[in-house]
Amino acid sequence: MREQHVLLLCLFVSYASIIKSSYLHEGDECKLEHKGNYSKFPEDFSFGVSTAAYQVEGAWNEDGKGPSIWDTYTHLHPERIADHSNGDEAAESYHRFAQDLVALKELKVNFYRFSISWPRVLPRADTRVQNQKAIDYYNMMIDKLLENNIEPMVTMFHYDMPEELTKFGGFTNNIVIKYFRYYADFLFKTFGDRVKKWITFNEPFDYCVPGYGNADFPPMIHAPGVADYLCLDNTLKAHASAYRLYKAKYSNYQKGKVGITISSRFYYTNNPDFGSEDIVDRAMQYSLGWLAHPIFGESGNYPFTVIEDITSNSMKEGLAWSRLRPLNLYWSKIVRGSGDFLGLNYYSSRFVHMAEPPGGEIPSWEHDSRLKYSVDKRWKRAKSDWLYCVPQGLEDILKWIRDNYNNIEVYITENGWSDEGELDDTDRIDYLKSHLQAVLNAINDGCNVTHYTHWSLIDNFEWNRGYTEKFGLYYLNVTSKNKERVAKNSASYYRSVIESRKLS
Numbered sequence: 001m002r003e004q005h006v007l008l009l010c011l012f013v014s015y016a017s018i019i020k021s022s023y024l025h026e027g028d029e030c031k032l033e034h035k036g037n038y039s040k041f042p043e044d045f046s047f048g049v050s051t052a053a054y055q056v057e058g059a060w061n062e063d064g065k066g067p068s069i070w071d072t073y074t075h076l077h078p079e080r081i082a083d084h085s086n087g088d089e090a091a092e093s094y095h096r097f098a099q100d101l102v103a104l105k106e107l108k109v110n111f112y113r114f115s116i117s118w119p120r121v122l123p124r125a126d127t128r129v130q131n132q133k134a135i136d137y138y139n140m141m142i143d144k145l146l147e148n149n150i151e152p153m154v155t156m157f158h159y160d161m162p163e164e165l166t167k168f169g170g171f172t173n174n175i176v177i178k179y180f181r182y183y184a185d186f187l188f189k190t191f192g193d194r195v196k197k198w199i200t201f202n203e204p205f206d207y208c209v210p211g212y213g214n215a216d217f218p219p220m221i222h223a224p225g226v227a228d229y230l231c232l233d234n235t236l237k238a239h240a241s242a243y244r245l246y247k248a249k250y251s252n253y254q255k256g257k258v259g260i261t262i263s264s265r266f267y268y269t270n271n272p273d274f275g276s277e278d279i280v281d282r283a284m285q286y287s288l289g290w291l292a293h294p295i296f297g298e299s300g301n302y303p304f305t306v307i308e309d310i311t312s313n314s315m316k317e318g319l320a321w322s323r324l325r326p327l328n329l330y331w332s333k334i335v336r337g338s339g340d341f342l343g344l345n346y347y348s349s350r351f352v353h354m355a356e357p358p359g360g361e362i363p364s365w366e367h368d369s370r371l372k373y374s375v376d377k378r379w380k381r382a383k384s385d386w387l388y389c390v391p392q393g394l395e396d397i398l399k400w401i402r403d404n405y406n407n408i409e410v411y412i413t414e415n416g417w418s419d420e421g422e423l424d425d426t427d428r429i430d431y432l433k434s435h436l437q438a439v440l441n442a443i444n445d446g447c448n449v450t451h452y453t454h455w456s457l458i459d460n461f462e463w464n465r466g467y468t469e470k471f472g473l474y475y476l477n478v479t480s481k482n483k484e485r486v487a488k489n490s491a492s493y494y495r496s497v498i499e500s501r502k503l504s
């Protein structure tokens with residue numbers, strides 16, 4: 001996982017007295033009340049856990065793997081990682097999947113969401129070189145999972161782009177659409193007989209804005225309001241192309257589902273004035289809606305507000321074109337409806353306000369959106385400075401999706417809490433319990449949410465935060481030779497929920 005827009009966050013004091021705390025009970029910061037008739041999760045509801053290749057696999061240069069932009073970046077810029085670490089070894093899952101499997105079986109999860117490393121299977125990004133040892137590894141994983149009645153859910157891209165592609169602009173060059181389509185074809189052909197749930201991209205905002213906007217992530221391009229938007233645009237088209245390919249070539253006999261994972265917060269307003277609903281909607285269109293609206297909305301295009309703002313700002317800046325080109329008819333047809341489900345990564349929420357005058361660089365996402373954010377002082381905070389426990393936000397974003405996207409099926413593909421890695425992790429249990437309550441409340445209210453995935457199975461490499469923020473249900477003993485996975489208290493809590501299908 002990785003939260004977007006950390007740098008854009010404008011935290012300021014929120015005046016508790018004027019906040020109508022209808023959804024928050026003072027002192028109960030990480031709790032949520034039960035609502036609705038059913039206290040149990042439906043029989044066919046699925047519980048899982050998640051990891052991502054670069055964060056757990058290690059073996060960064062073994063068995064023919066090509067470098068990814070995260071290998072290059074962490075090696076060239078250790079100073080940018082909180083503890084100067086990298087994913088060279090991480091949890092060594094490439095060699096220790098057997099240990100991961102023990103943990104997965106212990107949890108009794110219904111599915112495991114993991115990602116395939118593109119440069120591990122296709123070291124040169126295209127299909128000329130197909131790395132058989134990597135194919136063997138993922139085949140082994142998939143087969144072992146299925147033998148143990150754990151369904152594989154595969155993310156095709158989770159930040160670790162082949163370094164090869166940066167030679168010609170990475171996500172800013174639309175040739176990436178073609179490269180991704182051939183990569184996807186290779187994955188469907190190689191693993192699709194057994195993998196029935198595919199996620200094309202994980203959190204486009206969170207690699208596009210830091211990667212191509214504010215240079216906080218590889219490939220460290222600083223071109224906000226331009227290159228980050230190109231990255232989102234090419235990601236959207238690459239996703240839709242892979243989806244159409246699956247429908248045309250594989251879905252008849254493989255019968256799987258293909259979706260995309262988008263991260264989003266929900267937004268609240270403490271301004272009772274006329275128009276406050278519009279601010280919440282605006283904030284949603286500038287986050288979840290940017291990519292979800294073209295796929296799951298009616299227009300087959302970016303949200304109207306976003307197109308309009310950016311066109312008008314581009315003109316004001318003296319450009320002869322808009323920095324965000326709306327999709328043309330050809331792309332609109334391909335993109336609209338290109339998802340069997342919406343993958344949602346939810347961690348936290350914010351209060352939102354109009355920024356007068358707009359902040360941020362000109363141009364930038366922050367400046368175009370004219371939004372700024374704050375938190376409620378009573379929200380409990382995790383080790384990560386952006387992560388506050390707001391379970392009501394999960395219930396509310398699920399209802400927002402129900403109402404805006406025709407009740408499309410939702411998989412919650414990530415949700416989790418960071419700390420120092422203690423085994424007695426009461427705060428993680430509170431977070432898990434209250435967010436599962438949010439899911440149950442949403443189901444009781446007719447939301448089409450069918451999967452919940454906790455981030456993460458094990459403590460892992462948390463991008464620029466290195467190993468300083470731990471999200472695992474299992475502790476990773478980094479100092480021991482065998483890198484044991486040790487169950488935290490939250491692991492047994494989660495197992496009890498999965499077994500009983502209710503919250504205790």
Ligand SMILES: *[C@@H]1O[C@H](CO)[C@@H](O)[C@H](O)[C@H]1NC(C)=O
Nearest residue numbers: 035036037038443444445446
């Ligand atoms: C809960 O059950 C009651 C009684 O059967 C019914 O009237 C009500 O509509 C139900 N509420 C929901 C949210 O399903």
Ligand SMILES: *[C@@H]1O[C@H](CO)[C@@H](O)[C@H](O)[C@H]1NC(C)=O
Nearest residue numbers: 340341406407408409410448
């Ligand atoms: C849930 O989503 C699936 C797939 O989009 C759809 O077939 C089904 O009708 C939806 N269920 C409800 C209750 O809307």
Ligand SMILES: *[C@@H]1O[C@H](CO)[C@@H](O)[C@H](O)[C@H]1NC(C)=O
Nearest residue numbers: 475477478479480481484486
């Ligand atoms: C981690 O491994 C070291 C060395 O094997 C051991 O001394 C320590 O107790 C382990 N920590 C935990 C929490 O298991």
